[in-house]
Amino acid sequence: MSIEDLARENVRNLTPYQSARRLGGKGDVWLNANEFPTAVPFGLTQQTLNRYPECQPKAVIDNYARYAGVKPEQVLVSRGADEGIELLIRAFCEPGKDAILFCPPTYGMYSVSAETFGVEYRTVQAKEGWQLDLPAIAEKLDGVKLVYVCSPNNPTGQIINPQDMRDLLEMTRGKALVVADEAYIEFCPQATLVNWLEEYPHLVVLRTLSKAFALAGLRCGFTLASDDVIALLMKVIAPYPLSTPVADIAAQALSPDGIVAMRQRVTQIIDERQYLISQLRDIPCVEQVFDSETNYILVRITASSAVFKSLWDQGIILRDQNRQPTLSGCLRITIGTRAESQRVIDALRAENV
Numbered sequence: 415m416s417i418e419d420l421a422r423e424n425v426r427n428l429t430p431y432q433s434a435r436r437l438g439g440k441g442d443v444w445l446n447a448n449e450f451p452t453a454v455p456f457g458l459t460q461q462t463l464n465r466y467p468e469c470q471p472k473a474v475i476d477n478y479a480r481y482a483g484v485k486p487e488q489v490l491v492s493r494g495a496d497e498g499i500e501l502l503i504r505a506f507c508e509p510g511k512d513a514i515l516f517c518p519p520t521y522g523m524y525s526v527s528a529e530t531f532g533v534e535y536r537t538v539q540a541k542e543g544w545q546l547d548l549p550a551i552a553e554k555l556d557g558v559k560l561v562y563v564c565s566p567n568n569p570t571g572q573i574i575n576p577q578d579m580r581d582l583l584e585m586t587r588g589k590a591l592v593v594a595d596e597a598y599i600e601f602c603p604q605a606t607l608v609n610w611l612e613e614y615p616h617l618v619v620l621r622t623l624s625k626a627f628a629l630a631g632l633r634c635g636f637t638l639a640s641d642d643v644i645a646l647l648m649k650v651i652a653p654y655p656l657s658t659p660v661a662d663i664a665a666q667a668l669s670p671d672g673i674v675a676m677r678q679r680v681t682q683i684i685d686e687r688q689y690l691i692s693q694l695r696d697i698p699c700v701e702q703v704f705d706s707e708t709n710y711i712l713v714r715i716t717a718s719s720a721v722f723k724s725l726w727d728q729g730i731i732l733r734d735q736n737r738q739p740t741l742s743g744c745l746r747i748t749i750g751t752r753a754e755s756q757r758v759i760d761a762l763r764a765e766n767v
């Protein structure tokens with residue numbers, strides 16, 4: 415038997431997540447991973463690297479609970495929100511029996527995590543304006559344990575209608591968890607569902623420090639839920655999911671000063687988004703710029719694959735969304751610095767259509 419043959423069948427068949435980093439490119443303008451464009455400096459205050467870290471570092475949990483307005487018992491910290499996506503599948507889905515459901519076009523990790531664990535995933539395509547098709551979801555709920563809803567949605571940028579989320583929560587009560595992926599919620603904080611946790615014990619909210627907190631390289635995310643859900647996830651999480659330096663920096667980022675600085679970054683990005691949108695709307699090869707509540711915008715472009723490649727060759731790396739359902743001709747552009755916006759604008763203006 416070859417090594418390949420020894421692997422689980424679903425792993426042999428798995429296409430790994432095509433992360434922005436994995437896709438490569440030799441650019442100097444990186445607008446493909448929804449990162450914050452500049453680095454925020456931090457120093458380490460903990461020098462106890464001879465000791466194992468706390469599983470759930472108290473300062474990080476307490477600071478996040480205060481920031482999110484929940485009890486510390488309702489917070490789990492993990493190696494990015496991606497690990498939260500995975501822990502939920504591990505804790506709630508029986509391989510070969512249970513399923514997860516999500517609504518494309520959306521974030522790619524839900525399917526990859528399900529496939530890795532041999533858990534079925536079902537999709538219900540989003541309808542007009544990329545909102546939830548509730549009747550179609552209702553029809554497919556049999557055996558579903560987790561419904562992932564990204565809001566605001568990556569890569570389309572819009573918030574899911576709150577009334578639809580309520581209907582979904584009513585429909586799933588006693589049957590499945592609804593996981594609201596709020597990776598970009600800092601750019602539209604009024605849209606959070608965190609205040610619904612009281613009312614819906616089967617609601618789960620995912621958060622991250624990778625976007626508005628400018629700490630994608632730190633790998634730190636949060637799951638907010640009822641105490642019962644958190645207690646179950648605590649059973650399946652690794653004993654030491656966060657290293658001491660990560661916990662140290664995360665606690666600093668979530669201090670009152672850290673939160674103020676994050677909100678200033680959000681203001682900066684929203685101003686820059688406005689500028690970029692206004693400029694793109696005047697460019698001939700740009701057919702449509704979709705509204706966004708996030709730090710990226712989705713743009714429909716004439717001959718998008720050729721334009722994507724042309725910008726790539728000029729060192730401007732965007733994210734091609736062409737193959738997602740309903741997104742033909744669409745590229746996703748992360749909001750960067752003014753200089754980066756200008757590079758994109760000038761390059762797109764120079765494209766002949």
Ligand SMILES: *Cc1c(COP(=O)(O)O)cnc(C)c1O
Binds near residue numbers: 597621622
């Ligand atoms: C970036 C992103 C994540 C992953 O966040 P990490 O904390 O970096 O793992 C999760 N969900 C969505 C929708 C994202 O865009």
